Amino acid sequence: MTFHSILFTDIPDDTPVPQCFPDLNLDQVVEAIATAYKDARLQPFFHAPLRDEELIRHRQAVARDLEHPRIATAITTFNKQMDTIARYLALRQTLIYEHHRQGWLLEAVLTYCTAVSELAHTLSTAEVRSVGLQSFTHYLYNYLSTPTFSELNNAAQSIEHALQQIRFSLIIRSDSFIVKSFENEQPYSPEISAVFAKFRQEDSPSYLTNLREAAGMNHIEAKIVEFVARLTPEPFAALAQFCAQHERFIDETIRRFDREIRFYLAYLEFIARFRQQSLPFCYPEISRSDRNETVRDGFDLALAHAMYARQAPIVLNDYDLIEPEQILVVSGPNQGGKTTFARMVGQLHYLAALGLPVPARQARLFIPDHIFTHFERSEAITNLRGKLQDELVRMHELMVKTTSNTLLILNEIFHSTTVEDATFLSKELMARILRQQAFGVWVTFIDELSRLNEHTVSMVSLVDPANPSQRPFKVVRQPADGRVYALAIARKHRLTYEQIRERMEKN
Structure with missing residues (x-):
């Protein structure tokens, strides 16, 4: 069957709460389930029971597949990667320096391409039995073979590689700095480390910082990147063109799957605690x-x-x-x-x-x-x-x-x-x-x-x-x-x- 929805039906976000919810205390159950997945807005999915036997059995089969650790882990990892992408894209809206904004979009695209490719590989090699996940796996492989995805993935990796090859020298003098082309100068880091090695104490705290975790860029860093872009304009021009062409790069069917599959995962995660109590x-x-x-x-x-x-x-x-x-x-x-x-x-x-x-x-x-x-x-x-x-x-x-x-x-x-x-x-x-x-x-x-x-x-x-x-x-x-x-x-x-x-x- 052609993949459209892992829930097998369209459910509007304004689906009303059923009349029976408060009396059956189902409102308490759904609230507890959805709390851990609040960004996914799962409540409407719980407000729309099915009437068709075949569709209900299709959902049961998907839930059974998700009880296999390998499949559940792969999809949970994919969900986390999609959450990371959402954070990157939200972060872009708060940034003021264009090169910085472009860099986070590139990072989001690279994460997306990796997430989709890894999920497709895992699902294709796992024992997927449900029609829903089999159809989605087939959809993924068709998507990966499209020119749209191939061009997106290849362009992102090419630009990332080009940016990683950039080398420059930064000369700091009092309250000014100079950015110039790299001329095979010897880096100071090994020499400085060797000088201070004799003062090393095993139990001293580490002050190393993972620079990739820092989301902000101050005006000095932005100016350095601007000067580097003047020295090596080709990779930055390619990055700017890439961002202009791929502002919306997430496939809508994959985006929908990412949200809908959490309906199953959230419920299975919720009842796992009761199963541990032998219920x-x-x-x-x-x-x-x-x-x-x-x-x-x-x-x-x-x-x-x-x-x-x-x-x-x-x-x-x-x-x-x-x-x-x-x-x-x-x-x-x-x-x-x-x-x-x-x-x-x-x-x-x-x-x-x-x-x-x-x-x-x-x-x-x-x-x-x-x-x-x-x-x-x-x-x-x-x-x-x-x-x-x-x-x-x-x-x-x-x-x-x-x-x-x-x-x-x-x-x-x-x-x-x-x-x-x-x-x-x-x-x-x-x-x-x-x-x-x-x-x-x-x-x-x-x-x-x-x-x-x-x-x-x-x-x-x-x-x-x-x-x-x-x-x-x-x-x-x-x-x-x-x-x-x-x-x-x-x-x-x-x-x-x-x-x-x-x-x-x-x-």
């Missing part, structure tokens, strides 16, 4: 037609990021959604991991649609057309609506856009009204969701929703029977009867029927 990641099986889903040992990536510094353990959870099942109804005690479980489901689907490894040991996922979330919010005084009315308005807006392929993540809605009204509204909303054949997760305190019909699945967050105040944060597939938590508390205080009877018999 699992996998490339999910994906489908746009098969609604059967399986997840093993999944977890909330945003929570793992928040807990990383404390090295706190992360609880892994499973779920299955087998047709005709549509909605996972999650119930259980407060602070039991229900919302975290719901976020996990949303994150898994979103990251899968980006073509990236997902936080789970194994996953088979349906790719939705949209992911809509509804989490509890504080009342907004600007809309003059009560909390219940605001929730109903928000749900109506979501349901208007919901299709049979939409993933819904609903968390603790209708809390602001009575149990009777919340039950009535929830059943009505559930009926509409099921009619529209949408799928997803609903965290609720209303157990009845999990027993409506074969389209709903009961998931329950467990409690520790020995200590109900402790939460194992496990969410399992089992019937919700509303008594699990109450039974655990009763058992703790020895108030179950069996425990009371036992005490009575002893008395």
Whole structure:
């Protein structure tokens, strides 16, 4: 295939943040990922999930290639070289002496030619399996063989060689200096070094300076270069002509690759820290037609990021959604991991649609057309609506856009009204969701929703029977009867029927 983009699609820089980001805490994840690559402006790439199975699999293949150290190192080195070029070009804008500006452009071109050539060589000899990187490697070799690149590379090397051959003598007298042609004079450096060698101390600090690291040029240095250019005008004239012809020398497709490939590298670098903690990641099986889903040992990536510094353990959870099942109804005690479980489901689907490894040991996922979330919010005084009315308005807006392929993540809605009204509204909303054949997760305190019909699945967050105040944060597939938590508390205080009877018999 002809190479255009390693992301396989055009993504504008003004791509809006998806509605689900704050509720799923994906904004925290993307911010953490993009921070280390802020100059690449990666956020828009994370705001545009794919819907096409083939393109998602192409991205998965690219990410797999980048998990090979040799390929990742080569591309990371290339990225660093492109960053160096960007610094050189930015530096030029701050310089006032023309020869100095021209010199940094030449240095940028030489770095660019080296970077492109080395990357092409490494990718051609590495075990690249993805269509994306194979196509880019082919593009690189075609580019290297074009007259445009050959002329750029040859001219830059020729001018650099000519400039390196220049020799001149600098005579300093009090407050003046003379620049003249080099006439085979003996350099003073070896003689001075020999005189002072006897004063050398092994442990004395070094005052040597790498002159190439100094970016500035003062007016005296600029005048010296000007006089040297008068003595040897040919190389400097060639340099001036070269700069005039190659002010914009970076190929736009290569520039685009340099930015887009960081999308993969930044994410893989981000999840590497969690892999070191033995948290699992996998490339999910994906489908746009098969609604059967399986997840093993999944977890909330945003929570793992928040807990990383404390090295706190992360609880892994499973779920299955087998047709005709549509909605996972999650119930259980407060602070039991229900919302975290719901976020996990949303994150898994979103990251899968980006073509990236997902936080789970194994996953088979349906790719939705949209992911809509509804989490509890504080009342907004600007809309003059009560909390219940605001929730109903928000749900109506979501349901208007919901299709049979939409993933819904609903968390603790209708809390602001009575149990009777919340039950009535929830059943009505559930009926509409099921009619529209949408799928997803609903965290609720209303157990009845999990027993409506074969389209709903009961998931329950467990409690520790020995200590109900402790939460194992496990969410399992089992019937919700509303008594699990109450039974655990009763058992703790020895108030179950069996425990009371036992005490009575002893008395």
